[in-house]
Amino acid sequence: MAYVDVKNREKAIKMIENRGVTIEEIANVTLLIQKEYIPELTLEDCVENILKVLEKTEVQNVIFTGLALDMLCEQNLLPDPLDKMVKSDYSLYGVDEILALGIVNVYGSIGFTNFGYVDKVKIGVIKTVDEMGKNTDKCMTFMDDIIGGLAAAAASRIAHNRYGKIIGK
Numbered sequence: 001m002a003y004v005d006v007k008n009r010e011k012a013i014k015m016i017e018n019r020g021v022t023i024e025e026i027a028n029v030t031l032l033i034q035k036e037y038i039p040e041l042t043l044e045d046c047v048e049n050i051l052k053v054l055e056k057t058e059v060q061n062v063i064f065t066g067l068a069l070d071m072l073c074e075q076n077l078l079p080d081p082l083d084k085m086v087k088s089d090y091s092l093y094g095v096d097e098i099l100a101l102g103i104v105n106v107y108g109s110i111g112f113t114n115f116g117y118v119d120k121v122k123i124g125v126i127k128t129v130d131e132m133g134k135n136t137d138k139c140m141t142f143m144d145d146i147i148g149g150l151a152a153a154a155a156s157r158i159a160h161n162r163y164g165k166i167i168g169k
């Protein structure tokens with residue numbers, strides 16, 4: 001069930017920003033995915049849609065959980081063997097992607113397709129975050145999937161609303 005919690009949305013935004021990524025940067029990924037289909041789409045529209053996605057409690061809970069694991073990993077507080085898998089972004093770990101699917105799950109099959117695309121192509125800030133995780137002592141194992149999930153969910157929300165308008169005519 002998609003509950004809305006505006007107070008925790010602010011905490012989720014702060015947590016994402018403290019990890020080095022802005023809402024505008026995530027919205028820009030949404031814009032890059034969707035502008036091919038909706039040429040008049042603006043960055044402001046995408047920011048608005050990211051903020052709507054962030055209202056949902058299950059989205060917030062994914063952020064709180066995933067980013068906490070990244071932070072605990074940086075502080076060497078995860079137990080063995082989880083510490084090694086999260087630190088190295090071990091390719092067969094997979095829980096980072098599974099957790100982020102909880103974000104797009106709210107938006108149906110189009111959300112899953114968009115997430116798969118974003119995960120593979122690593123557009124914009126997702127590439128930056130992925131490289132930061134690989135080349136610095138920052139742990140970004142959950143972060144890249146979370147921001148990919150947010151961008152994909154907002155793109156799906158935009159697509160749903162547009163389709164809704166068309167069939168509503």
Ligand code: MG
Pocket residue numbers: 089096097140141142143144145
């Ligand atoms: Mg990851």
